[in-house]
């Protein structure tokens with residue numbers, strides 16, 4: 427891949443990361459103080475040779491929830507987030 431194509435590829439991935447963060451916030455209604463991180467990584471599961479996406483949600487109470495979706499970030503839609511929920515505080 428050329429350097430220019432590599433930069434374009436990175437920019438596209440970053441754009442999708444921001445897009446998925448927005449989807450997670452809309453879906454979980456987690457509020458402005460929670461932290462959402464989205465990262466794309468190479469899945470180590472031999473049955474899944476492609477890219478996977480890790481979504482981490484930190485609530486303001488520091489409860490953490492992590493979800494791994496076995497697909498590239500560019501392919502994630504609201505449909506894939508249906509099982510993603512906000513961390514629940516322990517009582």
Ligand SMILES: [Zn+2]
Nearest residue numbers: 469474478496
């Ligand atoms: Zn995978």
